[in-house]
Amino acid sequence: MRRSLVLVAAALVAVGCGASSEGPDYPQEGHMYSQTPTGPAANCPMAIRSTDLEVIDLDDGVALEFEAHGDHDVVDLRNRTRNLASLHYQNASGKPGQPIYGVAVRNVEGGARIELRPSNPHDIGAIQRQARADRDIMLTGFCDGLALR
Numbered sequence: 001m002r003r004s005l006v007l008v009a010a011a012l013v014a015v016g017c018g019a020s021s022e023g024p025d026y027p028q029e030g031h032m033y034s035q036t037p038t039g040p041a042a043n044c045p046m047a048i049r050s051t052d053l054e055v056i057d058l059d060d061g062v063a064l065e066f067e068a069h070g071d072h073d074v075v076d077l078r079n080r081t082r083n084l085a086s087l088h089y090q091n092a093s094g095k096p097g098q099p100i101y102g103v104a105v106r107n108v109e110g111g112a113r114i115e116l117r118p119s120n121p122h123d124i125g126a127i128q129r130q131a132r133a134d135r136d137i138m139l140t141g142f143c144d145g146l147a148l149r
Contacts, residue, residue, distance in 0.1 A: 043080060043083040043084045043087050043088065043143055044080060044084065044138065044141070044142060044143035045066040045077050045080040045081045045084060045111075045112070045138070045143075046066075046138040046139065046140075046141050046142070046143065047080070047141055047142070047143075048068060048073050048076060048077055048080070049141075050068050050069040050070045050073050051066055051067065051068050051069075051073070051077060051111070052066070052067045052069070053065070053066055053067075053135055053138055053139065054067075055128075055131050055132050055135045057128050058115065058117070060117050060118075060121070060124065061101065061102075061115060061116050061117035061118060061124060061127055061128075062115075062116050062124075062127050062128045062131040063113050063114065063115045063116070064113065064114045064116075064131055064134065064135065065108060065111065065112075065113040066081050066111045066112055066113070066114075067108070067109075067110045067111040068110055068111050069110075074110060074111060077111050077112060078107060078111065078112040081105060081111070081112035081113075081114060082105050082112070084114065084143060085103050085105045085114045088143065088146060089101075089103045089114060089116060090103050099118045099119070099120060099123035099126060099127060100118065100119045100120070100123075101116050101117055101118040101119060101123070101127060102115075102116070102117045102118075102119070103115070103116055104117075116131065133146075134146045
């Protein structure tokens with residue numbers, strides 16, 4: 001019986017060692033990425049567990065400000081914020097049903113900020129509401145299904 005348990009344990013270790021070396025593209029509890037992941041998490045600043053998100057109304061648009069609470073997370077957060085701005089917000093501008101808006105990414109203390117400014121001032125309220133809907137989605141730790149598409 002003891003020998004059988006040893007063989008089963010050895011087989012499990014061998015199978016585990018043969019598994020893919022690629023890690024998941026979502027954060028695991030207590031896991032810090034040693035490099036920027038690929039896939040959806042690479043574009044989501046909120047996949048970093050120490051991140052806060054604030055939506056700030058601007059006179060001419062809205063800002064989504066991401067702040068990391070660990071110095072080691074700031075560079076990763078800024079990279080993810082730029083990816084999100086590039087792949088999501090810049091591609092969404094002007095699509096059917098979406099206003100045309102300018103997108104800027106700025107570094108802020110402890111993180112980064114995406115600023116969205118519609119070309120038509122009548123779209124400011126819509127952009128601000130959509131940014132809040134995006135915040136609510138991102139607070140779950142994911143960026144799939146954002147309102148501004």
